[in-house]
Amino acid sequence: MPFIANTDAERQEMLAFLGLDSMQQLWQKAHVPEPEFDFSQLPAGISELEVSRHFNDLAAKNGSGLVSFLGMGHYDHFIPAAVSDVLIQAGFYTSYTPYQPEASQGTLQAIFEWQTAICRLAGMEVANASLYDGGSAIFEALTMSMRSTRRRNEIVVSEAVSPIHRKMLDTYCASLDLKIIPVPARAEKSDIAGILAAVNESTACVIVQYPNVFGSIEDWSSAVAAIKEKGALAVCSAYPTALALLKTPGEMGFDIVIGEGQPLGMPLSFGGPYLGYMCTTNKLLRKMPGRIAGQTTDSRGRTGYVLTLQAREQHIRREQAMSNICSNNNLCAVAALVYMSVLGKEGLREVASLCHDKAAYARQRLSAIPGVEALGDSPFFNEFVLQLPTDAKPLLAELLKKGYAAGVPLGKYYPGRERQLLVAVTEKRDKAEIDLLAESLEALL
Template sequence: MTFRYLPTTEEDKKEMLDFLGVSSVDELFSDIPEEVRFQGMMKLDEALSEPDLVKFMSGLANKNANFTTHVNFLGAGTYQHYAPSTVNHMLLRGEFFTAYTPYQPEISQGELQAIFEFQTMVCELTGMEVANSSMYDGFTSMAEAAMMAAGHKGKKRVVVSKAVHPETRHVLSTYAYGQEVEVVEVDYTNEGVTDLDSLKVALQNDTAAVLVQYPNFFGSVEDLRALEEIVHAAGALLIVSANPVALGLLEAPGKLGADIVVGDMQPFGIPVSFGGPHCGYFATTSKLMRKMPGRIVGQTKDEDGKRGFVLTLQAREQHIRREKATSNICSNQALLALASSIALTGLGKQGVQEMAKMNVQKAYYAKQELAKVNGVEAVFEAPFFNEFVVKLPVSVSEANKVLLSKGIIGGYDLELAYPELYGHMLIAVTELRTKDEIDQLVKELEAIAHA
């Protein structure tokens, strides 16, 4: 029998043994004492034929709760959104699907143009002057921004709001440890936004940057204009991690004084896929362009005057002196950046705005209906986008078990990252949720609250 995925044949084995000058595979292990060698056969199931293996693996996959079998209200950094059907049709074309980092730009014009368009779209969304060709994800993108700010300012201290995604803060701490940068966290208010008074106290002369999220992890919209005044008055940079879908409705951070804007393009054209992969974006001012990690694709003309694309800047350690490198990121998410570009192109400016409005309207409806349930309390009064927090009379883990049995993937248990928020659930409502689905969630949570 031949095996598609085990190409070594008996002839291959014989050729290897002849080359080594031994008569059998067992002879290769003759130096290992007999008494410590494994005897007999390992307790493994018999090999399956390919059709049987496909059936077996499909059966395992079907045990997962997924978006075809359950209604999803879980967000917390990874979101279920509409993606135009053109995304996969374009993405799976061989010239894109198999393309790698364009080390030879003169023969990678299509790939480079796709990246160039991605950079342009990121700038339009964020209101910034320049964007790079993408980062691995939104979490590492923000950590890279903090390290860039520390290097640019020559200061070893950054301040981050506790309303920033907890996993982003964990990644930031990991990056900062290696760079010997101090990370100081400031608390959030009972409205679910960064405490500005605490921020003022935390800001010191050695602070390189302040990091906030927009909307923040609780879904609340931070007052970037007020933050900008405080941060810049202290001589620090303002770094904003922004949900790109929300930027279809909210004022762009660049218009409100942000120095660096980062985030995750996953909401546009990139499926949840049980947690990844993602595609981070990174945008900044032209003044900070040469400090930006990764690479930038630029537009130029060849000797015949025809438009062409090149790798304009590559500030990583493989291309410049190590001590001058701003980052050691070695690649980019070109394929997923392309997915986001295709999705944004398919939606268009009006489509992105409509999509953002639907997120707000449906989320507000859900919060309004849940607030009517006796025993369920809507917390945090700040304006929000497509996520909000409710307090339940039971633990969120218990509630989610019940919801799962009813075909609903419930919200994020905030106690996991914020011990003080026992019984608080972070619920995400995107444009894909229908009124009937929202009403069903309300009905099930009402039954849980009154059980």
């Protein structure tokens, strides 16, 4: 049996120390009944070499060689080697929650640095140590808004927020005493007038996405002011890479900024783990869920870091806690911090610029195909909507066969948009790939 140190002789010695002859006696002393199930029905254990072969076979059954234009919240960005190297260091990946701060300064300082970096990127005052993902982070922002606005229980959600995140929200809210008020998008834009019209004295918060799910960049400054005027909170789910270029949610006045941190150095890995980030204002700090690291000093005056403001959390407050969350996606937050450090102030801007430039080229190139139209006239970041002459689905299937995951068909999430394709372009795509996609698509029409 792998991963177990003690030999039979040592086990016998330990049992003897307990005054026992057999493990059987120890199970009895611990009141554990005999097994009912015969575990030998399950497959027998295999070696490291065999499991490696099996995994290589499974991995080969996946289409990893595809040229991907898939996005809608999770993106195929380049990850520098230094990021994954740091993550396999013993101190980061084999440690646990920093319950003993003196033996966990590495994790605690890294969280403090992560909080700093994400606040600077989002233009906000404070951040937590991270949440599970961008979708669950929206729910945490929702409950935080309800706590912060007292009895208010209506939540206005733009339908230009990721439909996947909105589905998660529906699940989490099913048994709660609140009402979600969805506001349909107008073409490729958020319906700002419709959103403002839905805000009333019961509204706890308004949730929007930036850039929105169709890729459009919208300036929310005056809408945020109007939302706050009515006593509601303004919540923004933001694509962190885009924030290296764009006006920050902080500059626009948002109260809570959350989002999916996967683009900051996490592989796509078929759904996770990813990284929920959350930033807010000093005013709302004590309503924020999740772990927070803070700076302090030791008895000799040396600077150190601890988990702080823990009275908000489940292990102290139990059912009155701000959330049930216990973990943070720490290793993912460390990945994001290393990513932001090795790319740096200029590097992250370059990534964002490359994304935008390549998306602009792809949009122009693809919409030059007869019968294909790029929708909307809003500025966009790295994602845009293409209208195809026929249903998107069969075309996508054909393009897959040619090696392109050409985009996300919107009809599944937005009835009526069956001919539309959401195309995402990152710095990893080159001009030749975009040209070849365009040629392949044109050949199919």
